[in-house]
Amino acid sequence: MQLIDGKATAAAIKQEIAEEVKAMVAKGERAPHLAAILVGHDGGSETYVAAKVKACEECGFTSTLLRFEDSITEEELLAQVDALNQNPEIDGFIVQLPLPKHIDSQKVIEAVDYRKDVDGFNPVNVGRLSIGLPCFVSATPSGIMDLLDRYHIETKGKHCVVLGRSNIVGKPVAMLMMQKSNPGNATVTVCHSASDNLKEICASADILIAAIGQPEFVKADMVKEGAVVIDVGTTRVPDATRKSGFKLKGDVKFDEVAPKCSYITPVPGGVGPMTICSLMKNTLLAAKRR
Numbered sequence: 001m002q003l004i005d006g007k008a009t010a011a012a013i014k015q016e017i018a019e020e021v022k023a024m025v026a027k028g029e030r031a032p033h034l035a036a037i038l039v040g041h042d043g044g045s046e047t048y049v050a051a052k053v054k055a056c057e058e059c060g061f062t063s064t065l066l067r068f069e070d071s072i073t074e075e076e077l078l079a080q081v082d083a084l085n086q087n088p089e090i091d092g093f094i095v096q097l098p099l100p101k102h103i104d105s106q107k108v109i110e111a112v113d114y115r116k117d118v119d120g121f122n123p124v125n126v127g128r129l130s131i132g133l134p135c136f137v138s139a140t141p142s143g144i145m146d147l148l149d150r151y152h153i154e155t156k157g158k159h160c161v162v163l164g165r166s167n168i169v170g171k172p173v174a175m176l177m178m179q180k181s182n183p184g185n186a187t188v189t190v191c192h193s194a195s196d197n198l199k200e201i202c203a204s205a206d207i208l209i210a211a212i213g214q215p216e217f218v219k220a221d222m223v224k225e226g227a228v229v230i231d232v233g234t235t236r237v238p239d240a241t242r243k244s245g246f247k248l249k250g251d252v253k254f255d256e257v258a259p260k261c262s263y264i265t266p267v268p269g270g271v272g273p274m275t276i277c278s279l280m281k282n283t284l285l286a287a288k289r290r
């Protein structure tokens with residue numbers, strides 16, 4: 001069994017991005033500029049946005065954080081999105097989710113100019129992905145593909161089972177895995193909480209991507225001997241022994257599944273660190289396209 005080290009891979013990719021940025025700046029171009037909108041004070045969102053700002057520093061990007069209270073109206077937020085769409089100094093931006101209940105998230109996502117949508121959430125980018133056109137791919141699926149690529153894991157002709165059908169992970173990663181590319185070119189099955197014979201389907205996977213959002217859902221009897229297991233789960237479970245008061249749990253029962261795998265991603269330190277790295281890759285791409 002080989003552990004897939006997302007932390008080390010992400011660090012290597014950020015280093016490569018930083019070198020490209022250095023070369024851009026040396027040629028007289030300005031550094032890529034990412035903006036983030038953060039509404040309210042959700043603990044998880046605060047942590048993610050702080051990590052995104054830090055990653056920008058590591059890559060040599062400029063970053064701008066726009067903070068608003070929960071009381072911001074949908075109209076005011078849409079005006080902020082429009083200002084970023086129009087601002088030529090901003091290459092790409094994200095609106096951190098979740099948004100307060102009185103704001104229609106889908107409306108906000110659709111308001112982001114698809115050319116600056118480095119989260120890859122706008123339906124234009126999702127549609128372009130589905131027919132294999134150049135686009136911004138959402139961060140987690142893109143990070144998973146990079147891990148498969150950097151570990152030279154064969155995907156062509158393999159049976160890839162995606163467990164979970166979310167718009168930001170399950171659906172796009174299924175699209176990428178079926179595309180005629182490398183990595184990709186796999187036979188893809190998407191299953192979810194309503195699937196019959198879930199155990200049998202998962203156990204038939206050469207590559208299992210677990211993104212169902214239920215801690216330790218995947219047990220040893222759901223995994224084939226020699227399978228590649230990618231664990232996307234990051235559920236916070238209470239842990240009084242930690243300063244933060246919680247620990248992250250994946251969707252895979254790691255201790256019993258790992259011995260059966262050829263490769264497996266740990267939680268934390270697997271897919272997680274790759275997601276922010278993919279956002280940096282998209283921002284660099286947006287800057288190159290300007």
Ligand code: GUN
Nearest residue numbers: 094095096097098119139
């Ligand atoms: N909330 C959780 N994950 C994400 C993400 O990838 N992008 C944004 N904008 N919000 C999130």
